[in-house]
Amino acid sequence: MCSASGRPLPADRFRPTDPQDPKLKMAQDSSSPTYSAFRKLLFRKGFERREIVPEGATSKDIGPQKILPKGALRESLLRRFGIKREPGNGPDHPDLLCSTQVPDKRASAVRLFSLNVAHGRRTATHQALLRESTARNNVSEIAKVLRHVGPDLVALQEADGPSAWSGNFDHVATLADHAELTDHYRGDHNHFGSERYPLSSGTAILSTWRLNDPISQRFGTTWRDTKGFVVASVKVPEWQGMELDVVSVHLDFLRPSLRKKQILQMVNALIHRRRPMVMLGDLNCCWQQEPSSLRLFNDMLGLRAFRPERAVPTFPSNRPRRRLDWILVSDELDFSDYHTLKTPLSDHLGVVADLSLR
Numbered sequence: 186m187c188s189a190s191g192r193p194l195p196a197d198r199f200r201p202t203d204p205q206d207p208k209l210k211m212a213q214d215s216s217s218p219t220y221s222a223f224r225k226l227l228f229r230k231g232f233e234r235r236e237i238v239p240e241g242a243t244s245k246d247i248g249p250q251k252i253l254p255k256g257a258l259r260e261s262l263l264r265r266f267g268i269k270r271e272p273g274n275g276p277d278h279p280d281l282l283c284s285t286q287v288p289d290k291r292a293s294a295v296r297l298f299s300l301n302v303a304h305g306r307r308t309a310t311h312q313a314l315l316r317e318s319t320a321r322n323n324v325s326e327i328a329k330v331l332r333h334v335g336p337d338l339v340a341l342q343e344a345d346g347p348s349a350w351s352g353n354f355d356h357v358a359t360l361a362d363h364a365e366l367t368d369h370y371r372g373d374h375n376h377f378g379s380e381r382y383p384l385s386s387g388t389a390i391l392s393t394w395r396l397n398d399p400i401s402q403r404f405g406t407t408w409r410d411t412k413g414f415v416v417a418s419v420k421v422p423e424w425q426g427m428e429l430d431v432v433s434v435h436l437d438f439l440r441p442s443l444r445k446k447q448i449l450q451m452v453n454a455l456i457h458r459r460r461p462m463v464m465l466g467d468l469n470c471c472w473q474q475e476p477s478s479l480r481l482f483n484d485m486l487g488l489r490a491f492r493p494e495r496a497v498p499t500f501p502s503n504r505p506r507r508r509l510d511w512i513l514v515s516d517e518l519d520f521s522d523y524h525t526l527k528t529p530l531s532d533h534l535g536v537v538a539d540l541s542l543r
């Protein structure tokens with residue numbers, strides 16, 4: 186067999202797999218280091234479009250332009266290493282990509298979940314390039330993970346109502362229905378839509394309990410500003426019916442000075458509230474680069490983060506480097522657990538926290 190240039194190909198490139206090969210057995214053994222290394226290689230985003238020469242290929246099949254479609258490398262490696270995929274687990278299914286296992290929640294704890302859902306595009310370039318069926322499937326995958334995680338309160342950012350660029354259906358209502366959450370509220374912070382081309386997106390809260398007196402506020406600090414927050418209160422049965430304020434927020438991604446203006450707007454809107462508070466969202470800033478913005482929440486609203494100096498990166502989801510997504514709580518509450526979900530539901534990782542009363 187020859188390459189596209191006419192040179193003979195290495196014989197071992199097409200060596201058939203030997204079922205008794207000890208290396209293959211190690212790759213199939215889920216307890217071996219080889220298996221773990223294989224999984225990391227297999228699902229690394231940058232390998233999805235690498236050229237692979239299938240068994241029995243001709244020289245035409247391996248020309249420089251013959252790149253396998255997205256996901257084909259994964260399938261090729263799965264076959265070569267003899268790993269069988271469970272029925273129903275497609276190449277992008279969360280159960281296959283990575284674990285969504287979370288610790289059991291204590292009986293008296295309240296579980297929070299925060300996620301920038303990226304308009305339902307998952308990790309695609311832009312939601313306008315997707316079919317409605319793809320957007321609906323992406324929302325359904327988020328709902329599956331929510332049912333598995335079992336949060337009491339969910340905060341979403343870049344959450345769409347009926348929008349021309351993301352399938353023209355209400356993502357938040359659909360998600361609440363599929364995740365079997367009792368109540369939901371979505372705030373619309375996008376002012377660029379029109380009657381002919383509706384655009385409805387913002388922040389949202391979903392809850393297992395009734396949301397009381399929900400309010401939405403768009404920052405509107407500049408002409409391009411599509412960010413804002415929503416706030417509502419709930420009564421927590423696990424805490425003897427204590428009332429809790431819940432905030433879902435999305436801050437500007439570009440300028441620290443603009444983020445501080447938005448934080449001050451939030452302070453003016455929330456400072457009069459006297460209930461314990463939790464704030465969840467995409468703050469678009471990390472402690473190492475912009476501690477002053479995060480300190481404003483503590484200094485002016487008494488909200489603190491779980492070990493702000495700790496590296497718990499959430500963005501980008503394929504190779505997290507920055508902690509942009511946060512859960513902040515008031516002094517009456519304490520963190521009993523805090524971690525990120527590695528499942529790539531969007532370009533951000535989801536954040537899960539269990540809270541208890543101090």
